[in-house]
Amino acid sequence: MKKQILPMIAMALLSLPVLAMAAQNFSGSWVRDDAKSDPTPNLQFWLTREPNSGGAGGGGRGGGGGNRGAAPAQPVTTVQHDANSLTVTSPNGAVQKYTLDGKPFSKPMDTGMAKAVISAIVQGETVVISTTQPWGGMPGNASLEIKEVWSLSPDGKVLTVTTHRNTPAVQNSYKTVYNKK
Amino acid sequence: MTSKISRRKLLAGAATAGLAVAGSPLKAAAQSSQRPREAKLPDVWGQDFMYQWSPSENVKRDLTPGNSPIRLSHIQMTSAEGTDYAALFKRMRDNGWTACEVGSAQWLSRKLKDSEVREIKTQLKAHDIDFYGIHCAGNIIAPDPEADRWQRHIIEAIHSAEEMGCRLVLTHAGSMYPNRNTPHPQNWSKEAWTRTVNALKRIIKETAGSKIEVAIEPVNSESINNPWAQARLREDVGDPRIMSGLDITNMVHPGVAFRMTEFTNLVFDLLEDQINYLHAKDFVWNGMMAGLNWSMNATGNMDYETFLVRISRLKRPANVLVEFLTTEEEYAQAQRNIRAVAQKVGVKIL
Numbered sequence: 001m002k003k004q005i006l007p008m009i010a011m012a013l014l015s016l017p018v019l020a021m022a023a024q025n026f027s028g029s030w031v032r033d034d035a036k037s038d039p040t041p042n043l044q045f046w047l048t049r050e051p052n053s054g055g056a057g058g059g060g061r062g063g064g065g066g067n068r069g070a071a072p073a074q075p076v077t078t079v080q081h082d083a084n085s086l087t088v089t090s091p092n093g094a095v096q097k098y099t100l101d102g103k104p105f106s107k108p109m110d111t112g113m114a115k116a117v118i119s120a121i122v123q124g125e126t127v128v129i130s131t132t133q134p135w136g137g138m139p140g141n142a143s144l145e146i147k148e149v150w151s152l153s154p155d156g157k158v159l160t161v162t163t164h165r166n167t168p169a170v171q172n173s174y175k176t177v178y179n180k181k
Numbered sequence: 182m183t184s185k186i187s188r189r190k191l192l193a194g195a196a197t198a199g200l201a202v203a204g205s206p207l208k209a210a211a212q213s214s215q216r217p218r219e220a221k222l223p224d225v226w227g228q229d230f231m232y233q234w235s236p237s238e239n240v241k242r243d244l245t246p247g248n249s250p251i252r253l254s255h256i257q258m259t260s261a262e263g264t265d266y267a268a269l270f271k272r273m274r275d276n277g278w279t280a281c282e283v284g285s286a287q288w289l290s291r292k293l294k295d296s297e298v299r300e301i302k303t304q305l306k307a308h309d310i311d312f313y314g315i316h317c318a319g320n321i322i323a324p325d326p327e328a329d330r331w332q333r334h335i336i337e338a339i340h341s342a343e344e345m346g347c348r349l350v351l352t353h354a355g356s357m358y359p360n361r362n363t364p365h366p367q368n369w370s371k372e373a374w375t376r377t378v379n380a381l382k383r384i385i386k387e388t389a390g391s392k393i394e395v396a397i398e399p400v401n402s403e404s405i406n407n408p409w410a411q412a413r414l415r416e417d418v419g420d421p422r423i424m425s426g427l428d429i430t431n432m433v434h435p436g437v438a439f440r441m442t443e444f445t446n447l448v449f450d451l452l453e454d455q456i457n458y459l460h461a462k463d464f465v466w467n468g469m470m471a472g473l474n475w476s477m478n479a480t481g482n483m484d485y486e487t488f489l490v491r492i493s494r495l496k497r498p499a500n501v502l503v504e505f506l507t508t509e510e511e512y513a514q515a516q517r518n519i520r521a522v523a524q525k526v527g528v529k530i531l
Contacts, residue, residue: 044467045465045467045474045480045481046476046477046480046481047465047467047474047475047476047477048475048476048477048505048506048507049474049475049505049507113236113439135480136465136476136480136481136482138441138481138482138483138484139240139242139441139484139486139487140441140442140479140483140484140485140486140487140488140522141479141480141481141485141522142478142479142480142485142518142521142522143521143525167480167518167521168517168520168522169477169479169480169514169515169517169518170514170517
């Protein structure tokens with residue numbers, strides 16, 4: 001009996017690292033499922049009073065503008081995932097590549113006035129992307145820690161990104177659900 | 182008696198940025214060249230053909246903290262009859278507020294009994310709360326005869342502040358419209374300026390001998406829309422009791438909205454000895470129009486690290502009023518952000 005159990009334990013131990021690396025593949029084109037997603041907070045501005053002017057009104061950076069009269073296109077997020085990296089192309093065309101080694105790297109924020117420190121790693125069947133940045137990308141902002149946990153449904157057709165945002169002022173979480181196109 | 186100070190001395194005082202005003206004229210003269218000659222930020226690339234609203238790439242941020250601790254304040258004080266001051270100040274303390282001010286309209290609506298004044302002072306001391314000032318309503322240059330009424334209101338507030346052991350009252354330069362929050366086209370005219378100067382001279386004269394300082398809050402909708410105007414107002418009134426109730430956010434416009442590190446440093450350089458307390462707010466520019474909007478403290482364009490460091494370097498510790506938020510939860514959130522930034526840069530908040 002012992003002779004049978006020991007090899008089994010050894011095999012199980014040997015397979016642990018493999019399991020740890022066994023994140024499902026997130027590659028594909030993904031469309032946000034608004035019905036199943038939580039409302040996304042305003043990630044750029046934390047207004048404390050109603051806006052008093054026209055314009056973007058707190059919308060996302062670079063928002064507004066064209067496409068008048070056309071049927072709204074479904075915004076598609078494209079993901080390429082291999083053993084070492086995750087490349088995300090957002091609906092507005094911005095590309096972000098993450099090396100899945102857990103090592104932090106810094107990246108200029110959109111404002112050009114501050115940097116974010118980012119790392120990404122595979123944890124079990126999920127990918128975890130961690131970011132630390134000044135809240136709004138301006139000098140002297142309070143620190144914001146963002147943790148995104150990416151997971152797939154068993155059939156691989158639904159991607160769920162759970163985002164945790166921690167600041168000294170408040171902590172909150174929300175999930176965004178995407179369906180494979 | 183009103184203590185007169187010369188225009189030259191006041192100019193030097195604004196220039197010395199932290200040096201003694203009255204006692205060190207040589208030092209003041211040596212430093213006077215540091216005072217910018219124009220009411221604008223230094224030129225950067227593109228200044229010759231565009232309103233240059235981006236910062237230069239090499240803005241230096243000196244985050245060396247000073248030794249002055251900061252007390253955070255929240256308007257929760259009241260003169261409402263039957264107030265349990267022990268409970269009120271304990272609640273302030275428990276929530277992290279160690280200083281307070283009060284709105285004049287409510288405060289002066291009822292004459293406090295001597296026993297109430299004694300009780301308030303006892304409980305302030307017991308809970309180590311600094312009741313430093315009265316935040317005045319009204320408009321000292323409103324169309325007549327309202328201006329007179331509001332000037333007398335400020336004078337009454339000064340007497341009450343004296344009785345309570347406060348250090349200041351806060352008021353504004355005012356608007357030519359009845360409501361001071363509404364900008365009048367002539368608010369930056371010679372007439373408006375003269376009305377403000379004369380109103381403040383009267384207030385100072387009629388409270389001569391008082392140690393209560395008159396803090397003027399700058400705001401874009403009135404003539405004190407930049408630190409140079411703030412310094413000039415003190416010169417023109419000619420009294421050292423005219424101080425700055427500094428609200429940097431109230432002075433922002435597109436020209437400085439993304440250059441807040443420079444603007445904050447410049448404001449402190451110009452007004453340092455004139456600042457007797459401050460307001461803490463934040464803002465973003467999030468629309469096509471040049472309308473700026475209030476945001477949670479330390480999430481917008483204000484450089485809170487530089488702001489808190491510069492406050493900590495003031496020779497006289499200054500209280501900081503967190504204001505213009507809506508709910509108590511927002512005030513708690515703002516306080517957590519401010520304390521976190523302060524801790525990061527080594528500034529002590531009591």
